Amino acid sequence: MRATILEFHDLAPEVRHFVFEVPEVEQLLFKPGQFVSLKETLAGKKITRPYSIASLPDGNRFELCLNLVHQGVFTPHLFAMQPGDSVEISAPLGFFVVRDPAKDALFIATGTGIAPFRSMAPGYFQHPLARQLTLLFGVRHERTIYYRDDFDALARNHPNFRFWPALSRADSSWTGRSGHVQSHLAEALGGRTDLDVYICGLKAMVDDVRAILKELGFDRKQIIFEKYD
Numbered sequence: 086m087r088a089t090i091l092e093f094h095d096l097a098p099e100v101r102h103f104v105f106e107v108p109e110v111e112q113l114l115f116k117p118g119q120f121v122s123l124k125e126t127l128a129g130k131k132i133t134r135p136y137s138i139a140s141l142p143d144g145n146r147f148e149l150c151l152n153l154v155h156q157g158v159f160t161p162h163l164f165a166m167q168p169g170d171s172v173e174i175s176a177p178l179g180f181f182v183v184r185d186p187a188k189d190a191l192f193i194a195t196g197t198g199i200a201p202f203r204s205m206a207p208g209y210f211q212h213p214l215a216r217q218l219t220l221l222f223g224v225r226h227e228r229t230i231y232y233r234d235d236f237d238a239l240a241r242n243h244p245n246f247r248f249w250p251a252l253s254r255a256d257s258s259w260t261g262r263s264g265h266v267q268s269h270l271a272e273a274l275g276g277r278t279d280l281d282v283y284i285c286g287l288k289a290m291v292d293d294v295r296a297i298l299k300e301l302g303f304d305r306k307q308i309i310f311e312k313y314d
């Protein structure tokens with residue numbers, strides 16, 4: 086399949102939100118949390134990179150949240166693309182999906198690791214048995230709390246949703262949570278070890294959080310994660 090860029094806008098200097106459509110299908114079927122692989126031949130080599138879908142299923146459209154990796158092979162190409170340009174994609178895939186929406190859950194993201202949760206968090210509340218959900222989101226600065234309005238709106242509509250951004254380089258004016266997501270884990274869990282924890286971002290954070298959870302007594306099956314590198 087090929088996906089065409091309808092529009093994009095920058096969430097931060099090197100983070101871009103893209104809206105794609107797949108003209109050859111009426112519906113792109115996927116579960117919130119799954120990814121598509123984008124493929125392109127660059128300098129004679131076929132390059133494939135997976136990207137989490139950052140939107141709920143919506144006809145043949147899907148959205149992505151991409152971080153520009155300057156030394157990277159693929160992202161400089163994606164950041165040079167313009168509306169109307171297209172790229173080959175795979176069918177959506179992946180097991181980073183909500184296992185049991187009737188169970189309390191904690192979502193933890195850093196940076197563009199927020200992408201699947203922009204789909205999974207509203208998706209969680211589409212379930213009639215949805216329970217308590219907390220999203221702990223680590224970024225550096227207040228201006229890089231990507232999709233803040235969306236998550237604030239979700240929290241207004243669902244009192245059982247808590248959106249907790251944490252800033253690692255907060256200004257003195259910031260009155261919210263500061264530091265890394267790891268330092269807010271205990272508060273988010275509230276002493277409980279019976280919920281499912283979903284983690285997405287770069288390996289260092291994911292491994293660190295997993296190690297803390299294991300130490301707290303979490304079973305492997307309760308820790309669902311996606312590593313970007």
Ligand SMILES: Cc1cc2nc3c(=O)[nH]c(=O)nc-3n(C[C@H](O)[C@H](O)[C@H](O)COP(=O)(O)OP(=O)(O)OC[C@H]3O[C@@H](n4cnc5c(N)ncnc54)[C@H](O)[C@@H]3O)c2cc1C
Nearest residue numbers: 134135136137150151152154157158159160197200313314
């Ligand atoms: C299941 C899955 C879903 C993903 N979803 C997203 C997504 O929604 N948005 C997104 O921006 N990326 C996502 N990624 C990462 C993405 O697939 C690419 O690895 C990334 O875009 C870098 O590609 P590149 O060819 O430009 O860099 P490469 O040439 O592959 O170089 C990657 C190198 O850059 C470093 N690096 C710095 N920042 C990143 C980063 N954010 N991700 C990966 N490597 C990084 C790594 O250390 C790595 O060694 C996902 C990865 C996986 C496995």
